Amino acid sequence: MAEHVTESIIxxxxxxxxxxxxxxxxxxVGFELLGEGRRLADDLGDKLVAVIxxxxxxxxxxxxxxxxxxxxxxxxxxxxxxxxxYPYRAGLVKLVEKYHPRILLMGAxxxxxxxxxxxxxxxxxxxxxxxxxxxxxxxxxxxTQTRPAFGGNVMATILCRLSRPxxxxxxxxVFKLPPxxxxxxxxxxxxxxxxxEDEVPTKVLEFRAHTDHSDVEIETADVIVAGGRGLGxxxxxxxxxxxxxxxxxxxxxxxxxxxMGWVAVDRQIGQTGKTVRPKLYVAVGISGAVQHAVGMxxxxxIVAINKDPEAPIFKLATYGIxxxxxxxxxxxxxxxxxxxxxxxxxSCEVVEExx
Amino acid sequence: xNIVVCVKQVPDTTQVRIHAETNTLIREGIPSIVNPxxxxxxxxxxxxxxxxxxxxTAITMGPPQAREALKEAISLGAxxxxxxxxxxxxxxxxxATGYILSEAIRKLHSESPVDLIICGKQSIDGDTAQVGPxxxxxxxxTQLTYVIKITEIDAPGRRIVVERQLERGHQVVEGRxxxxxxxxxxxxxxRYAPLPNLIKAAKYEPRLFDLAGLGLDRSxxxxxGSPTTVRRIFAPTPRAGGAIIADQSQTPAEAARLLVExxxxxxxx
Ligand SMILES: Cc1cc2nc3c(=O)[nH]c(=O)nc-3n(C[C@H](O)[C@H](O)[C@H](O)COP(=O)(O)OP(=O)(O)OC[C@H]3O[C@@H](n4cnc5c(N)ncnc54)[C@H](O)[C@@H]3O)c2cc1C
Numbered sequence: 302m303a304e305h306v307t308e309s310i311i312x313x314x315x316x317x318x319x320x321x322x323x324x325x326x327x328x329x330v331g332f333e334l335l336g337e338g339r340r341l342a343d344d345l346g347d348k349l350v351a352v353i354x355x356x357x358x359x360x361x362x363x364x365x366x367x368x369x370x371x372x373x374x375x376x377x378x379x380x381x382x383x384x385x386x387y388p389y390r391a392g393l394v395k396l397v398e399k400y401h402p403r404i405l406l407m408g409a410x411x412x413x414x415x416x417x418x419x420x421x422x423x424x425x426x427x428x429x430x431x432x433x434x435x436x437x438x439x440x441x442x443x444x445t446q447t448r449p450a451f452g453g454n455v456m457a458t459i460l461c462r463l464s465r466p467x468x469x470x471x472x473x474x475v476f477k478l479p480p481x482x483x484x485x486x487x488x489x490x491x492x493x494x495x496x497x498e499d500e501v502p503t504k505v506l507e508f509r510a511h512t513d514h515s516d517v518e519i520e521t522a523d524v525i526v527a528g529g530r531g532l533g534x535x536x537x538x539x540x541x542x543x544x545x546x547x548x549x550x551x552x553x554x555x556x557x558x559x560x561m562g563w564v565a566v567d568r569q570i571g572q573t574g575k576t577v578r579p580k581l582y583v584a585v586g587i588s589g590a591v592q593h594a595v596g597m598x599x600x601x602x603i604v605a606i607n608k609d610p611e612a613p614i615f616k617l618a619t620y621g622i623x624x625x626x627x628x629x630x631x632x633x634x635x636x637x638x639x640x641x642x643x644x645x646x647x648s649c650e651v652v653e654e655x656x
Numbered sequence: 657x658n659i660v661v662c663v664k665q666v667p668d669t670t671q672v673r674i675h676a677e678t679n680t681l682i683r684e685g686i687p688s689i690v691n692p693x694x695x696x697x698x699x700x701x702x703x704x705x706x707x708x709x710x711x712x713t714a715i716t717m718g719p720p721q722a723r724e725a726l727k728e729a730i731s732l733g734a735x736x737x738x739x740x741x742x743x744x745x746x747x748x749x750x751x752a753t754g755y756i757l758s759e760a761i762r763k764l765h766s767e768s769p770v771d772l773i774i775c776g777k778q779s780i781d782g783d784t785a786q787v788g789p790x791x792x793x794x795x796x797x798t799q800l801t802y803v804i805k806i807t808e809i810d811a812p813g814r815r816i817v818v819e820r821q822l823e824r825g826h827q828v829v830e831g832r833x834x835x836x837x838x839x840x841x842x843x844x845x846x847r848y849a850p851l852p853n854l855i856k857a858a859k860y861e862p863r864l865f866d867l868a869g870l871g872l873d874r875s876x877x878x879x880x881g882s883p884t885t886v887r888r889i890f891a892p893t894p895r896a897g898g899a900i901i902a903d904q905s906q907t908p909a910e911a912a913r914l915l916v917e918x919x920x921x922x923x924x925x
Contacts, residue, residue: 385829386789386799386801387798387799390793410823411801411802411820411821411822411823412822414785414786414801415789415799415801415802417786418750418784418785418786418788418789418790418793419789419792419793419799421751421786421790422751422754422789422790422793422794423793425751425883426751426883427749427751427882427883427884428750428751428784428786428884429884430782430783430784430785430786431783431784445887449783449892450781450782450783450889451667451669451672451681451781452669452670452672452780452781452783453892454669454670454672454673454674454891454892455672455673455674455681455889455890455891455892456889456890456891456892457886457888457889457890458886458887458888458889458890459884459885459886459887460884460885460887461883461884461885462883462885463883464883477923478923502798502831502832502835503798503800503829503830503831503832504829504830504831505827505828505829506817506828506829506830507827507828508825508826508827508828509825509826509827509828510824510825511824511825518821518840518842521823524924548925567842572670580924581919581924595670598895602919602922602924603895603897604915604919610900610903615897615898615900616895616897616898617895617897618897618898618899619895619896619897619899620899620901620915620918620919621897621898621899621900621901622900622901622902622903622911622915623900623902623903623904624902624903624904624906624908624911625908628908629908629911629912631908632907632908632909632911632912633911633912633915633916635909635912636909636912636913636915636916637916637925640916640920640925
C-alpha cells in the first residue's frame with residue numbers, strides 16, 4: 302500500500318523533535334531524541350527541526366542547536382508558562398499544519414504522553430507509544446517503530462503508512478545523549494500562538510514537589526534498589542535506602558518484607574505488586590522467584606547481590622555478585638561516594654545563522 | 657453528576673507469549689481480566705456518585721464476551737453499562753478506538769448530558785495511554801491525565817479540582833466541566849463488591865451499541881480507519897543474564913569496584 306502515501310498530495314518532510322521544558326529547564330529526553338532524530342534525518346536527507354513551546358524560552362535554542370538541530374522553532378507566549386494540554390496542543394497542531402513534518406518524536410514522559418495523544422487525535426494521525434527502537438525502512442522510507450507490548454512479553458514493529466506526521470514517543474534514556482557542540486548554529490524561527498487565557502479550560506493552582514522518598518512513585522523511577530527477605534529486618538532497609546540515595550534511586554521490595562511490615566505495601570514488585578521497567582534494578586537478598594521476576598524482568602540492567610550462587614535471580618541478572626549483602630552493600634555505598642556523576646548540562650549561547 | 661467510566665477487558669499479560677515458529681500471539685487459555693487501572697476508574701466514579709450524587713455508566717468496546725467486564729463494573733457499583741460491539745470494530749488502533757468510544761459517549765450525552773468521563777491511565781495490554789486523551793479531544797472535554805485525587809467538584813460552578821501524579825511531584829489543577837480524567841492506581845483502594853451488587857451483576861444485561869446504532873463512518877474504524885499497522889511481532893531477545901562479575905573469591909571492595917565500572921560504562925551513574 303506504500304505506493305499511494307499522502308506525500309503525493311502535500312509534501313511532508315523533516316524530522317521534528319518536541320523539546321520538553323519546564324521553567325526553562327530542558328528535559329534531557331529532548332536531547333536524546335535529537336541524537337536519534339539526527340540519524341533518521343540524515344538517512345532521509347531531511348532537516349532536523351526542534352520545537353520549543355513555553356514562556357521565556359529563547360535562550361534554550363543554543364543548547365538545542367548544539368545537540369544537532371538544523372532549525373529551531375520557538376513559540377513564546379505567556380499562556381504557555383506552565384504546561385497545559387489545551388494551549389500546547391493548539392500550538393503544536395498549528396505548527397504541524399503549517400510545516401507538514403514527516404516525523405514527530407516526543408519524550409514518553411507524563412507531559413509528552415499527554416500532549417502527543419492530544420495532537421495525534423487532532424491531526425488524525427498514528428502514534429506509537431514507548432518506542433525502544435526507531436529506523437527508516439530502506440525501500441518505503443517509512444519510520445519503523447518498535448515497542449514492547451503485553452507487559453514486555455512481546456515486541457511489535459509498527460508502521461504509520463499513510464498519515465503524517467508519523468508520531469512516536471520514546472522513554473527517557475532509551476537513546477544516548479549526543480555530545481554538545483557549542484559551535485553548531487542553525488536557523489531560528491519564531492512563531493506565535495493566538496490563544497487567550499480565557500480559552501484555556503485549566504489552571505495550575507499548585508505544584509508540590511516530592512520531598513520525601515515515600516512520595517515517589519516507583520513505577521516512574523529510573524533506578525530501583527529492591528530488598529528481599531535476606532535483609533533480615535527494617536534496619537536492613539535503612540542500609541538499602543543509603544544505597545538507593547548513592548545511586549539516585551528508590552527503594553522497593555519483594556513480598557516477604559512487605560508482609561513482615563519492613564516496608565510499605567506500595568513498594569512491592571511482582572505479580573501481586575507492581576510491574577516496573579527501570580534503567581537499573583538492583584536486587585539485594587532476593588531469590589528471584591517467578592512471581593517476583595514478572596514484575597521486574599523488563600528492567601534494562603539488573604544487578605543481583607545474593608550469597609547463594611544458585612539463586613534464580615542470577616539467571617536474570619546482567620551483573621551478579623555472589624556475597625554477603627551486609628558486606629557488599631556498604632562497600633558499594635563507599636565506592637559510589639567516590640564517583641563523579643555525569644550531567645547533561647552544557648549551556649551554549651545561541652549562534653544564529655542566516656535562514 | 658452524570659459519569660461515564662471506560663473499562664477494557666484485557667488478557668492477563670503476564671501470561672501472553674509468542675509462538676516460537678509462527679511468531680504469532682498465543683492467546684489460547686489465557687484468562688481475561690478487567691484492566692487493573694480501570695478498576696480504580698470505576699471506584700473513583702462510584703466515589704464521586706456517592707459524594708455528589710448522580711449516575712455511573714460503564715462502557716466497554718470489545719467482543720460479546722467483554723460484557724463480563726461490564727458485569728464486574730456493575731458489581732463494583734456502576735448503575736448501567738453499555739457494550740460497544742461490532743465485527744467491523746476489530747483491528748481498530750487507538751485513533752479508531754477513540755473515535756468509536758467518543759461517538760458512543762456522544763450518544764449517551766444526547767440522552768442525558770455527561771459531566772465526567774473517567775478512564776484508567778492506560779491498559780496493560782497496549783500500555784499506550786492514548787485512548788483517554790483521544791476521547792477528550794474529540795468531545796472537547798477538559799483533559800486531565802494521571803489523576804491521583806479529586807479534591808473538589810463544584811457541579812453548579814462547572815469546575816473540578818484534581819491532583820495529578822507527575823514524575824517530580826503532584827500538580828493541583830482546576831479544570832472546567834465536562835472533563836475526562838485518567839486515573840492512577842494510587843487513587844483509591846478497590847472495594848469488595850457487596851452481595852446485592854453481585855446479584856444485580858449476575859443478572860445484568862448491558863445495552864448494545866453497534867456500527868449501525870452509532871451511525872459511524874466506516875472509513876474511520878477497524879483496520880481501514882487505523883493509521884498504524886503492525887508490521888511484525890516477535891519475542892523479545894531473552895535476557896542475557898547469568899554473568900557473575902564477582903564471587904566470594906573477591907573482597908567486597910573489589911566486587912563493588914567492578915560493579916561501579918560496569919555501571920559507569922553503561923552510563924547509569
Ligand atoms: C500467588 C502468589 C503471588 C505472589 N506475588 C509476589 C509478588 O508480587 N512479589 C514477590 O516478590 N513475591 C510474590 N510471591 C512470593 C514469591 O513466590 C516468593 O516467595 C518471594 O518473592 C520470595 O521473596 P525473597 O526473594 O525476598 O525471599 P527468599 O526467597 O526467602 O529469598 C531470600 C534470598 O536472600 C538471600 N540472602 C539471605 N541472606 C543474605 C545475605 N546476608 N547476603 C546475601 N543474600 C542473602 C538468600 O540466598 C535468598 O536467595 C507470590 C507468591 C504467590 C504464591
